[in-house]
Amino acid sequence: MIKLIRGLLFLILISICAVDCSPVKKYSSVNAHSHNDYENSKPFTNAFGEGFGSIEADIFPVNGVLYVAHNKKDIQQKNTLKALYLDPLLKGLGTDQSRKVNLLVDIKENHQEALSLLAKELQPLMPYLSTPAAAKNITISISGERPPPADYKLYPDYIFFDDDLKRPHTSDEWKRVNLVSLQFDKITQWKGDGPIPAEDLKKLKQTIDSVHKAGKPIRFWAAPDTAEAWKEQMKLHVDLIGTDKINELSSYLKKGK
Template sequence: MNPYTRRTAVVSLGAVLAAGLTAPAAARDTAVRPTGPVPLRRAHAHNDYAHARPLLDALDHGFGSVEADIWLVDGGLLVAHEEGGLDPARTLEALYLDPLRRRIRANGGTVHRDHRLSLQLLIDLKTAGDPTYRALSRVLHGYRDLLSVCRAGRVHGGPVTAVISGDRAARAPMEAERVRRAFYDGRPEDLGTAAPASFAPLVSASWTDLFGWQGVGPMPSAERERLRRLVAAAHGEGRRLRFWATPDTAGAAREAVWTELSGAGVDHLNTDDLAGLARFLRSAH
């Protein structure tokens, strides 16, 4: 039986992804203990589609979050970073949704075998947000068996949680949906607003827009305090926090930044170096 349908729990999306989906107490008592490597819920594969095996390379490293940029082209959703890289064969369905469906079925209802962490699929809209999201919403409906869903403000966790980033014009059609199979990637300015965590469970920001420190020498105390205030504000509202544009060249500076982010409780560490971040997170840090 699919463990996500064994008993549907109504939870906040922040809890779904921050703590991972866990079985009900009765199911835990009789469940087989996990045998595979513990997935890395904080590991986020930025520009995941650029790897030799999109999605699969990240999952092989245990990542709990992957990112795909999409373009609305002739009614289809193509995955690429730049318009010049568009390929009709590289659709969101072919690279992500279909492989996830196959994997979840093979694993008996989970992305990571024996672990009930909901994989975050961060979908960055590269074309106009309103029409692109409407097309995406129709596609996601066809994969509703995989996805976390929000019905009238109540969240039901699934093996995959789609979070929408990119063009902010997607917000209006998302908010209008009574049944929504995707969630909104907020910005720091969304903290302290009326937008609930059931709508915007994630807050993302550019590291270089907020911090000057790039990992060389000690982190300035004022910047460390600013970081910790941001984490506290997000977590106080049941949201998770992610930064993009953090240093990603292998070396001491990157490790220093990752160490500060981890110590402050930032929920997702951003990288294009899957093996490097996996080593870091599985080390003593």
């Protein structure tokens, strides 16, 4: 925990955009993140249809193609990133150009090859891709196996990176970070029932506030996927609420909880 806080303080000091992120005033499906989205019955379609602001896909580069799967042994020929996500995203934005989506691409192996292939496959979406200079409809965030921050400049400016606060960044490298994602159960073992222990609550609040002061939004993974946990994350001003329960979280947010 001490290393995490030190890392956060370092980021605050070196970030030229180190301003407080405004807390979410009213949560909606825009603040929802579909974790391992490809594992649900309707990849992309369900989360996008519910208005989710962030969708996650794990990828493997195999024989010049990006495949979506959690494990390499589970790859199916039909489940390419292009077929499951990029083509449907292009179609969806063709009918609704007001939508904004964070596509979190979790690279499972060989980030050099994966990023090279991704840059090619994203070409039809170029008019919609955000860069540090201009926010647009789609933000591509790279998670999982990533290059070191010093190499971010080697990749197109429409490629952003998810960060876990384990490596230092210069201010220019920090501009390429779009999101901070941290493992919830490394901070607290709270399981989603009853109150969060006071000391753990303090650690969570310090972490979230520090990320916001470094100018970035935050999400947690490995958090309990329950209504009580969603509620507590919203009280703490977590920016993206992750879930494997797309319809349940969507209904919860629509009720204005």
